Amino acid sequence: MNIAAAALQSPTEDTLDAWLNTPRLAKCGEFFTPSEPRWWPDSSVNISINWQAAIACVPSDWQRWLHAALAYRMVEVSQGTMVLATSVLSRAAQVGLDPLNEYHVIDLRERFNMGEFSALxxxxxxxxxxxxxxxxxxxxxxxxxxxxPRKKCPRNDVILRLDPEQGPFTQVEQDALHQWAHEQFCHGNLDPEHYLYLRLLMIYGQRGVQLRMMVFNDFVKTERGYQVRIFWAKQKDNDAGWREKSETFSLDEDLYNLVQAYRSIVLARLEQEYPGRADWDKAIANVPLFRRKLENRAVGRELLPVIVDMPDHTSLEQEPKAKFHASASVIRSWLLQMERRPDFPISSRTHQPLKISKGHRFRHTLGTDLSNAGLDEWSIASALMHSDTYTVRKYRAVSAELMKLIDEKMSDHLAIVVRAFTGTIVKDRASAKNGDRVNRQIEDLAVCGADAACHLDAPFTCYGCSKFQPLLDADHIAALDRLERRRAQTIATDKTTGVLWDRSILACRKVIIDCYALRESGKLGGGDA
Structure with missing residues (x-):
């Protein structure tokens, strides 16, 4: 029988070997032969598929059919998806778990995470x-x-439990990361490509696969201003596929200018490293913003080529090509390298370097920040490029919890840097301005130094006032507890208004910190006056 013709037919016990020895077309558009030790039809993916280790998880009389099933699957899904599936099967084999054994299914669910078990x-x-x-x-x-269940229990969700390493960043963490990236880039210590990737993550909060799809022509100047085109991912309808459907977002002028300057640098290097290989003035529009550099990782090379050396650079003159784009593993290595730098920002929650290589942290952060800003669910879903509002509801649920987390984990630090307390700590009423006036006494906590009564909600609004004179030995901890309970009551009915209590709470915390320091030192000085 002709092998090519047999490949179009369903394999039988007698023809299975011939079927496995016949080249087949993978989803990426390139051929692979199922019987070859490793499959690598998509050269843009850095990892090949080791089917031999995967089929060892089932009994020997099932292995050839599992081999064929993997080959069929390779025709329908991406190489990255197949890498995950075969990795799970291989690891199951290593621990003696058989995915065909119904009694092993629970053990498989316990061993693998949500994504891995879903792939299996x-x-x-x-x-x-x-x-x-x-x-x-x-x-x-x-x-x-x-x-x-494939999904994690809600109590284990990194967003809902505000995981300090995988959940949303706090504002202080975001500010520290932005400042670090800006300073490192300005001093030439951060590669433009890495800086751009980090900036885009922080601004738009999209998935890594969406940023990796970007080409220089996705950044445009229009009559309505500067815009960036971002393509959808994880679609299951007719719009599914690589760079099939996109949305347009506003773009900061400075970031647009930075991308254009970087485009000029890349164009110059393309013309220098690959002269005559393409009309680079035309092809640059389709050159990836984040490019694949080598077939395999370079060792000991200080300057990588600007793009991988493939024979068909001219194809970029017509349209973007996935095989020239950086892989997920390469991008993650960039983020891990940043985390390991000695000057990288430290998290006040973990006292360890911030984790920026963990999953969708920037996505979680944007969703939480938009919810805290009062945006409705559809607006948040639109910003995160979700097709419905189901997934974004967790961000609405977590807004108040994020405020509580900041109080519990970071408020002492924030109280120091925000300068919410601007009054003066006094030893007793005799040393305070208006200390002898009965109508200027604020319970047993402080003395008001104002010349006229303000009729504000004392003592709750007083801690942030510059005329506030807290007493050194007063019970400001009890006052803090009352402030936090008052804010909790407000948040229960209006999450946005609840934020207005933050400054008074931070000021009260600063008073507690300063009073403790003064008592320890035996000195009496001003707070932040």
Whole structure:
């Protein structure tokens, strides 16, 4: 029988070997041969597919059919998806777990995270539904997979529990990261490519795959101002695919100018390193902002080529090509390198360098910040490029919790840097201005130094006033507890208005810190006056 013709037919026990030895077309548009030790049809992905280690997870009489199922799956999904699926199967084999054994399904769910177990479940369902294969998993096994939750329990969600390493950044952390990136870039210590990636993450909060799709022509100047085009990811309809559907967002003029300056640098290097390989003045529009540099990682090279050396650079004159774009693993290595730098910002919550390489932290941060700013669910979903509001509801739920977290974990630090307290600490009433006036006494906490009564909500609004004179030995901790309870009551009905209590609470914390320091030193001085 002609092998090429056999490849178009469903394999049988007798023809399976010939079928596996016949080249097949992967989803990326390149051919691969299932019997080859490793599959690597998509050269833009840095990791090949090791099917041999994956099929070891099932009994020997099932291995050839699992091999064929993986080959069929390779035709329908990306190489990155296949890398994840085969990795899960390989690791299951290492610990003796069989994905075809119904009694091992719970152990598989416990061993792997949500994404890994979802990849395994998706593949097993595909295999069971693949009618071209004679041996397939039973429907009972697939039902066992489906009965287990793929999603994490809400209490374990990194957003809802405000995980300090994977959940949203606080504003102080964002400010520190922005300042660090700006200073390092201005002093030439941060590569423009790395700086741009970090800036885009912080501003737009999109998924890494969406930023990796970007080309220089996605940054445009129009009559309505500067704009950036960002493409959708994770679509399942006719718009699914690489750079198939996009949305346009506003762009800061300075960032646009930076991208154009970087474009000129890249163009000059393209003309220098690959002269005559393409009309670079035309192709630069489709050159990736974040480019693949080498076929394999370079060792000991100080300056990588500006783009990977492939024979078809001319294709960039017509349209962007995925194989020239940087992979997820390379981008993550950039972020990990930043985290390891000795001058990288430290988190006040963990006392460790900020984690910027963990999942969707910038996405979580943008969603939380937009919710804190009072935006409705549809506006948040639009900014995060969600097709519905279901996923963004957690950001609405977490807004008040973020305020509480700042109080519990960071308020002492914020109280010092925000300068919310501008009054003067006094030892007793005798040393305070208006100390002898009964109508200027603020409970047993302080003396008001104002010349006229203000009729504000004392003592709650007083801590942030420059005329406030807190007594050194007063119980300001009890006052702080009252302030926090008052704000909690406000947040219960109006989350936005609740923020107005923050400055008074920070000022009260600063008073507590300063009073403690003064008592320890035995001296009496001003607070922040």
């Amino acid at each position: 479940t998706g593949f097993m369902k595909f295999w069971q539904e693949c009618e071209s294969l004679e041996q397939r998993p039973s429907q009972a096994l697939i039902d066992a997979y489906d009965t287990l």
